Amino acid sequence: MLVLNDRLTLNSPVSALPKVRPLDLKRLGALGIKTVRDLLLHLPFGWEEFGEPKAIADLTDGSLATVTGTIRQIAPKISKYKGLRLTQAVLVDGADDELNVVWFNQPWVAGQLHRGDRVALAGTVKATRYGRFEMRNPHHEKLDGGEDAGPKNIGGLMPKYHLVKGLTSKKVAALVSAALPLAEKLEDELPEDVRQRHNLLPLPEAVKLGHKPETQHDWSEARRRMGFAELFELQAAFALMRASMAAEPAEPIPYRQPVIDTFKEGLGFELTLAQRRSMWEAFQDMARPTPMNRLLNGDVGSGKTAVAAACAAMAHDAGMQAVVMAPTEILARQHLHKFRAYLEDSFPTLKVELLVSSQSTAERRRVRASAASGHCALVVGTHALIEEDVEFASLGLAVVDEQHRFGTGQRELLRAKGKGRPHFMAMTATPIPRTLALAQFGEMSVSVIDELPPGRTPVETEVVAPVDRDRAYELVRNQVKLGRQAFVICPLIEESEKVITRSATAEFERLRKEVFPDLRLDLMHGRLKDKEEVMSRFVAGQTQVLVATAVVEVGVDVPNATAMMVEGADRFGLAQLHQFRGRVGRGAEVSYCLLLADDPSESSLKRLNLVTRIRDGFKLAEEDMRIRGMGELLGARQHGMSDEAMQALQQPVLINEIRAEVERVRETDPGFERHPLLKAAIIRRLEQTSIS
Ligand code: ADP
Numbered sequence: 001m002l003v004l005n006d007r008l009t010l011n012s013p014v015s016a017l018p019k020v021r022p023l024d025l026k027r028l029g030a031l032g033i034k035t036v037r038d039l040l041l042h043l044p045f046g047w048e049e050f051g052e053p054k055a056i057a058d059l060t061d062g063s064l065a066t067v068t069g070t071i072r073q074i075a076p077k078i079s080k081y082k083g084l085r086l087t088q089a090v091l092v093d094g095a096d097d098e099l100n101v102v103w104f105n106q107p108w109v110a111g112q113l114h115r116g117d118r119v120a121l122a123g124t125v126k127a128t129r130y131g132r133f134e135m136r137n138p139h140h141e142k143l144d145g146g147e148d149a150g151p152k153n154i155g156g157l158m159p160k161y162h163l164v165k166g167l168t169s170k171k172v173a174a175l176v177s178a179a180l181p182l183a184e185k186l187e188d189e190l191p192e193d194v195r196q197r198h199n200l201l202p203l204p205e206a207v208k209l210g211h212k213p214e215t216q217h218d219w220s221e222a223r224r225r226m227g228f229a230e231l232f233e234l235q236a237a238f239a240l241m242r243a244s245m246a247a248e249p250a251e252p253i254p255y256r257q258p259v260i261d262t263f264k265e266g267l268g269f270e271l272t273l274a275q276r277r278s279m280w281e282a283f284q285d286m287a288r289p290t291p292m293n294r295l296l297n298g299d300v301g302s303g304k305t306a307v308a309a310a311c312a313a314m315a316h317d318a319g320m321q322a323v324v325m326a327p328t329e330i331l332a333r334q335h336l337h338k339f340r341a342y343l344e345d346s347f348p349t350l351k352v353e354l355l356v357s358s359q360s361t362a363e364r365r366r367v368r369a370s371a372a373s374g375h376c377a378l379v380v381g382t383h384a385l386i387e388e389d390v391e392f393a394s395l396g397l398a399v400v401d402e403q404h405r406f407g408t409g410q411r412e413l414l415r416a417k418g419k420g421r422p423h424f425m426a427m428t429a430t431p432i433p434r435t436l437a438l439a440q441f442g443e444m445s446v447s448v449i450d451e452l453p454p455g456r457t458p459v460e461t462e463v464v465a466p467v468d469r470d471r472a473y474e475l476v477r478n479q480v481k482l483g484r485q486a487f488v489i490c491p492l493i494e495e496s497e498k499v500i501t502r503s504a505t506a507e508f509e510r511l512r513k514e515v516f517p518d519l520r521l522d523l524m525h526g527r528l529k530d531k532e533e534v535m536s537r538f539v540a541g542q543t544q545v546l547v548a549t550a551v552v553e554v555g556v557d558v559p560n561a562t563a564m565m566v567e568g569a570d571r572f573g574l575a576q577l578h579q580f581r582g583r584v585g586r587g588a589e590v591s592y593c594l595l596l597a598d599d600p601s602e603s604s605l606k607r608l609n610l611v612t613r614i615r616d617g618f619k620l621a622e623e624d625m626r627i628r629g630m631g632e633l634l635g636a637r638q639h640g641m642s643d644e645a646m647q648a649l650q651q652p653v654l655i656n657e658i659r660a661e662v663e664r665v666r667e668t669d670p671g672f673e674r675h676p677l678l679k680a681a682i683i684r685r686l687e688q689t690s691i692s
């Protein structure tokens, strides 16, 4: 047992723990772990049961096991295939049975273990073709005791922590062990009565059981408590944010029926019921003397732009300006066209302008002047809007499209352009289930457009077995022959040694040389400098096949693109696949989306088949949440929440109960002044996450 430095406190930096190297600090920091408290509150997301050491002869294929023995052979090697650096070894146990061992990407293991060393290994057992067992990347521990000394740090029940490259669960577990005595000192931020009512463990106990459970039940109860508390803190934080927002004045934008009548007349189509409902919700918000803070959540193509345009028209009628910020220049330009088409003919005094950084200095100066004088009613643009410090004569409404692409700071800068606070609307094409929206964007009101305009041809979606890849290429080729364009989506940018999947870069080279040598291909991924140029070439129809990573997810409108192939489709979430699919099917022609799985197992095919059957993005997002919630919650960190919190959301009623509990506390203590621990936790959370 380590003797704890008695000056170690919950607020000590993790560097105060034994054996923490500077590199570990950086890695822990990447997981949001800076202090001992952070470390303790970071529970493992799962467990591996390696059990007690076993004889090699008793191993079974596919099981997790611990073995002890002597290294008979060990050497670093470079694999022929892809030149991977690995360490190969043979372990022999007391019965003289041999086990093959290989560590990929860990050449240093060959320097740590030597021939003749007694070691313990814990890992997954695989039967090889040669009738032997093998372990790949097992945990290892050198044994120094006598013949039957067992391992101290590996084997048995081993926690799985969220990791970043270079950090192992073993390392985290060792740090946690050193810090765990301090769990006693963790003060419970949950009000006692809330905890009692929901039958939740006190915090110190939850932390201890969460890191060192004896039973499955211990662990799930620990997680339940942590998930609940996290959602509770978030909702409490949202309540404070809503309250502070409601205390700020905003210029009301009164609702006027003639404006909406004129707007509708000029559209050339009938608004859907969901669009009208969302407009109405926004109009009511804007008519108040406190700022609107609304999230407009609608699937790709559901017509969010028209809703924003109607709001801009209403603002204009009240003598105020509006601004719309989009994440890329292409999107900003597409917006410009739509807003002009929706507004300029119907409202002769309503001028729409564009501001992006590629414009000439003179043009940008002209637009800035037009905004500052109040001459133009609506400015559409990119980050340039905040970078160039555009000023408005009287900004009444700020809209952010694809809001997840902007940081909170950027959104705030845009909102700061009003005299008071402008009304604010964020648009997102990522369908978010209601429970998740409440948990994640609880400071906002949410409007949902859960209906597509009529007359859309659904995208024909199909799961294609990897062996039928040629058929998929055939389809792409045929579409291109018809003058159309296609996307090929790959999960990674570059070949990775760990994951055997298609990378955009390698796939681009291969397709260009071997499959479509006669077509015009292009490559797009997040690390490219000239993303916008690549995209413009595609929008202009110069590129026939665009090989890309997930970056094409966001709302670009290329009606001529009718085919999409998704490689490694099983590696994406269902909602994300749905987003990809939304890149095609935007024109009058029939479009196709082909999903290829790296892992054609039954469960992954079942999951992918949901995408072929379900067209409603919200339903898919719910399915996604349900399915992923059961296993590893891949989406959790993407949503800025822990797995525990995501798991808690599996019970959709819980979020309402939590909101009710927060309100109950606020009835007597609106600012949480009499709940200092809770208040401190809220502040920590606001500092940690992007919601502040
Ligand atoms: P998104 O919600 O993805 O931003 P857009 O606002 O770009 O969707 O709309 C997608 C397309 O559908 C546009 O061409 C738009 O003009 C059209 N559209 C929007 N609403 C309707 C409607 N009610 N009926 C028919 N077409 C519509």
Ligand code: MG
Pocket (backbone or CB within 6 Å): 304, 305, 401, 555
């Ligand atoms: Mg859009």
